[in-house]
Amino acid sequence: MPDTEQQTENPSKLMKLEERIDSFFPKHINWNAVLVIYAILLIAMNFSRLFYDNFWGDECYNIMLSRGSYEDLIYMTEYHDNHPPLHYLYFKAMCDIFGQNVFVYNVTSYLPYLAVIILSLTFVRKELGIQVSAVVVTLASIIW
Numbered sequence: 001m002p003d004t005e006q007q008t009e010n011p012s013k014l015m016k017l018e019e020r021i022d023s024f025f026p027k028h029i030n031w032n033a034v035l036v037i038y039a040i041l042l043i044a045m046n047f048s049r050l051f052y053d054n055f056w057g058d059e060c061y062n063i064m065l066s067r068g069s070y071e072d073l074i075y076m077t078e079y080h081d082n083h084p085p086l087h088y089l090y091f092k093a094m095c096d097i098f099g100q101n102v103f104v105y106n107v108t109s110y111l112p113y114l115a116v117i118i119l120s121l122t123f124v125r126k127e128l129g130i131q132v133s134a135v136v137v138t139l140a141s142i143i144w
Contacts, residue, residue: 031130035137039117042141046113049144050106062088063105066095113144 055063065073065088073092077085094108117137125133 032125035125035130035134036121038134039121039137042137043114043117046110046141046144050103050110052106053102055105059105059109062091063100066092067100109144113140116140 065076068076070089070092073088074085077083077088091105091108095104098104098107117140120133120136120140124136
């Protein structure tokens with residue numbers, strides 16, 4: 001008997017939790033506009049990183065791989081790396097097209113970041129809700 005009582009109590013507790021969460025977000029505010037403004041501010045803040053000339057270890061590894069041949073890149077990612085080679089191939093192609101310089105290295109990382117933000121504001125928001133979209137925008141901005 002206690003199991004059935006708990007099962008009947010859980011939906012009401014969940015509804016109360018959802019109501020409490022919903023009460024935190026006032027209805028008179030357009031949260032979609034707030035999320036877009038928040039994303040634009042984060043994009044603008046991260047834009048300044050395009051002009052940095054210091055790199056982390058993984059970025060140096062990308063640069064090293066981009067200076068070799070495509071065959072070397074495939075070999076290195078197949079036998080000495082646990083990441084799929086698509087990012088490295090993309091990075092090398094961008095460097096082959098636009099040259100080996102600091103700005104190209106940073107733009108090559110910035111474009112996928114923008115793609116994640118755009119997908120979050122459109123697809124993720126539509127399918128999973130505005131709260132999940134805000135989390136994705138925040139985490140993508142912190143990680144980049």
